[in-house]
Amino acid sequence: MRASEIRESLVALVTQKVPTFLWGAPGVGKSSIVKAIAQEQGVGFIDLRLALMDPTDLKGIPFYDKASHTALWAPPAFLPSEGEGILFLDELNSAAPAVQSSAYQLILDRRIGEYILPDGWAIVAAGNRDGDRGVTYRMPAPLANRFVHFELDVNVDDWRSWAFKNGIDSRIIAYISYKNEHLFTFDVTSKAKSFATPRSWEYVHSILAADVAKELLLDVISGAVGREVAVSFLSFVKVMDRLPDIEQIVSGELREYPDEVDVLYALSSGIVSFYLQNPSDATLENIVAYTLDLKSEFAVLIVQDLQHNGITMEHSPNFKEWVKRFAYLLA
Helix, strand or coil, rough: CCCHHHHHHHHHHHCCCCCCCEEEECCHHHHHHHHHHHHCCEEEEEEEEEHHCHHHHHHHHEEEECCEEEEEEEEECCCCCCCCEEEEEEEEHCCCHHHHHHHHHHHHCCCCEEEECEECCCCCEEECCCCCCCCCCCCCHHHHHCCCCEECCCCCHHHHHHHHCCCHHHHHHHHHHHHHCCCCCCCCCCCCCCCCCHHHHHHHHHHHHHCCCCHHHHHHHHHCCCHHHHHHHHHHHHHHHHHHCCHHCCCCCEEEEECCHHHHHHHHHHHEEEEECCCCHHHHHHHHHHCCCCCCCHHHHHHHHHCCCCCCCCCCCCHHHHHHHHHHHCC
16 A cells, blocks of 8 residues: 555544554655654654563563552553553564564553553554565464554655655655656665665765765765665766756746756756745746746646645636646646
């Protein structure tokens, strides 16, 4: 399933407190999706890495109660005691079988030992697939049956929408728009330590923002996404030198239209990123006017990217003309 579809499904199931398990390859954004849902709903979020735990870490430690002359279990402090939120059990299938067994009762009965999970909390778990070269243990059928399962697929359109909203460097967005296949290059048969994933492209964003010496940039980016992809990306970045002035375009002062496809991808992402950081009705009007004479597929790309980021255009006189000119491409 696409990230957008999984988000919608998870929101519904979290509301009903149905335990869910999110499967996916390394670096595709499983934990980011769950954390974003908690933030959007304004509820708590507790991220437990079960692969780092022992069975007693989850169940707690027994102690002697003098009043009742019995042994009771002291629950761990990291489990919630009140309020609402999402208890995220990450790397569940990377945890040792004994730890997975400790999670049985918590997941199904919402309690473990003396501890009871508050009614306002939902349980979501995640893990890598068995064939993804990670450290995993086959999930026992009784535990697997306690979840509704989803598998997260990498989708370029969903990633681009996320990247624009999160201010990812426009050069990265432009490159992935141009080279879709380089968003995710994980190959289970390869022994390469570095490969491109949505997570590693976020690292590249941070690398570009850091003060890395120009002569070291290729090696540093290669450490995030692999050598071949890094060479291709940095070659593409040189395209930015051939871009017309985006600020003059969005101000309505320039009507220059490149012909090269790679330049057009870079220009389209640059215009959208500029507007999202500097929104105004006048700027939007100028952008729509500019796209009227742009190659049709890039005119549609710019407008759709803006709409996917919540920008409405129905009030724009230029957009009425835009719809007349390009509506056939939207059918």
